[in-house]
Amino acid sequence: MTNTIKTKVGIVGGGPSGLMLSQLLDLKGIDNIVLEKHTRDYVLSRIRAGVLEHGFAELMREAQCGERMDAEGEIHEGFYINDGGTMHRMDLAKHTGGNSVVVYGQTELTRDLYDARAKMNGKVIHEALDVTLHGLDTDSPSITYRQGDEKFTVECDFVIGADGFHGVSRKSIPKDVLREYEKVYPFGWLGVLSRTKPVNHELIYSKTERGFALCSLRSQVLSRYYIQVPLTDTVEDWSDEAFWDELKQRLPGEVAARLETGPSIEKSIAPLRSFVAEPMRYGNLFLAGDAAHIVPPTGARGLNSAASDIYYLYHAMMDHYLEGDSSGLDQYSAKALARVWKAQRFSWWMTTMLHKFPDHPEYDQRLQDIELAYLLSSEAAQDSLAENYVGLPF
Ligand code: FAS
Ligand code: PHB
DSSP: OEEEEEOSEEEEOOSHHHHHHHHHHHHTTOOEEEEOSSOHHHHHHOOOOOEEOHHHHHHHHHTTOOHHHHHHOEEESEEEEEETTEEEEEEHHHHHTSOOEEEOOHHHHHHHHHHHHHHTTOEEESSOEEEEEEOTTSSSOEEEEEETTEEEEEEOSEEEEOSOTTSSSGGGSOTTTOEEEEEEEEEEEEEEEESSOOSSSSOEEEEOTTOOEEEEEEETTEEEEEEEEOTTOOGGGOOHHHHHHHHHHTSOHHHHHTOOOOOEEEEEEEEEEEEEEEOSEETTEEEOGGGTEEOOGGGSOHHHHHHHHHHHHHHHHHHHHHHOOOHHHHHHHHHHHHHHHHHHHHHHHHHHHHSOOTTOOHHHHHHHHHHHHHHHHOHHHHHHHHHHHHOOOO
8 A cells, every 4th residue: 555645846855955945845835745764863963064155044044944043153254274374364255245154053954944844834754765766757757755664655746856965866867867077085074063162263274284174163162173084084093182182283373272172072074075966957856955966065065055956946946836937947957057066166176275185296286385375365366265155146
């Protein structure tokens, strides 16, 4: 016996991309359902992004989910780059005519989205297992899944693949249609979350002979730190004490001296990769967020690239259902990819400029040094960095 659910838009994935689109569509009366394979608590247990572009923050407000972000998030008008012990401030506001970013954790914004979905009685199905997509190249696509022993079929007009890098959606596109572009970096980021006062009022991106480090935060009592580590390292190789000692060695002396250390409440290693899947549409399947693209987190573009995908899909679905105009859907893949590749470029540039590459030929090492020296000496180069960091227009 299979239970049949009829809706307009079937969304696979209950991360920020899927939840944001679901909320925006529901507010416009466009019926949808979210199928998430994990529990709400599991999704909220993942520690990920921390910096929101202006555009993402605006989308949260449009989705009527921005209240806590505006109350608890921090507006940051700049960040620092530590180059060999000297701190250089990148003045985002000055170089963008007053623009900024919001520092607010992905965990919190995902919680806000879940709460908003629940408040509207939105259909978010957790522990939806064995999700399988059918008839994507027909006018009547469907999604099957099970909850426990109960089987379900979702009949819909469109399927949104918002199920992240390891999801089922991208893999449902025929191999002779899908093109994948990937670059894997020879290191990872060891990240620590600690209930400590952040070492600095703004983020510090640190380039040192020992490797890259990043000092970030979630609030004035919750700090987020990263150090570049070899891909062969495991979390077990790094005690809290070893982490704090190494981080201090990758910061200017006066910063290291004021670093407040404490027990890690989360510790994980993320590999760094750049990845894009094209096209982002196949029949009536639309890919969004990490299902279609991944960036190394150096430029804080990951979650923010998902935001523009969702913005484009939201407006295309509104035009289709409310105006009978499907041009936005037809243009989605090309439009989304145009911005995705700019985020790919920026993330690759920041990563290549700031990390230690173990096997860099000497010429490449000199190029890396001069790239940073040029940035720090050029207003025009800082204009370019700033417009990318606060977020290129949707
Ligand atoms: P997500 O992966 O967040 O969500 C996809 C959802 O789909 C998940 O909840 C998953 O359980 C579900 N799913 C998967 N397969 C499914 C299936 N078959 N059926 C049903 N559901 C399924 N970005 C930054 O900007 N800054 C950072 O510092 C940063 N750090 C990161 C650290 C890590 C370890 C990772 C993995 C990513 C990081 N990112 C960072 C990027 C991250 O924030 C993503 O861009 C963001 O989570 C994208 O959101 P979604 O597209 O919703 O994908
Ligand atoms: C974070 O706070 O997790 C963060 C901030 C900026 C980045 C990457 C990660 O570039």
